[in-house]
Amino acid sequence: MNIHLIAVGDKMPRWVQEGYREYAQRMPSECSLKLAEISARHRGKNADIARITRDEGKHMLAAIPRGSRVIALEVKGCEWSTEDLARQLENWMAGGQDVSLLVGGPEGLAPECREQADQLWSLSPLTLPHPLVRIVVAEQLYRAWSILQNHPYHRA
Numbered sequence: 001m002n003i004h005l006i007a008v009g010d011k012m013p014r015w016v017q018e019g020y021r022e023y024a025q026r027m028p029s030e031c032s033l034k035l036a037e038i039s040a041r042h043r044g045k046n047a048d049i050a051r052i053t054r055d056e057g058k059h060m061l062a063a064i065p066r067g068s069r070v071i072a073l074e075v076k077g078c079e080w081s082t083e084d085l086a087r088q089l090e091n092w093m094a095g096g097q098d099v100s101l102l103v104g105g106p107e108g109l110a111p112e113c114r115e116q117a118d119q120l121w122s123l124s125p126l127t128l129p130h131p132l133v134r135i136v137v138a139e140q141l142y143r144a145w146s147i148l149q150n151h152p153y154h155r156a
Contacts (some may be wrong), residue, residue: 001095002065003032003033003101004034004035004036004065004098005137006063006064006102006103006133007037007133008038009038009061011039011040016134016135019135023141024138027142033091033141036063038063048153052107054112056104056139058112061112061113061116067098069097069098070117071099071120072101072102073123074132078121079122086143088144089141106130123137
């Protein structure tokens with residue numbers, strides 16, 4: 001199974017790239033984490049934010065591999081503890097299909113992305129900067145995997 005992290009933004013600072021890569025490379029081959037970056041559209045002074053968000057959403061939906069289970073990261077989604085995420089990961093792996101995690105840009109996800117999702121997942125009721133979400137998701141997926149493997153990384 002592959003986990004596809006499909007995220008808006010392709011010019012991330014080095015600390016974001018390194019943080020994401022640190023955890024993505026720890027994931028085993030049977031549960032690999034792959035990043036697909038969607039170019040963020042220019043947001044000028046009088047930008048049509050609704051149109052920009054829809055356009056980014058279309059590109060995100062086009063990046064979802066066929067047959068993939070779609071999980072949209074959305075503030076109004078279900079909040080999972082780390083143990084809940086481990087159970088989700090276990091179910092995803094048992095299901096045998098790839099999983100696509102959608103992370104929107106500064107204004108969030110396009111409505112079409114939320115509608116396409118099989119599940120909505122909220123990392124927190126806090127608003128997190130979308131670059132940081134990549135690192136948090138990668139770390140939490142690695143932590144969830146470590147729980148399933150009885151690996152000592154998770155010490156709660």
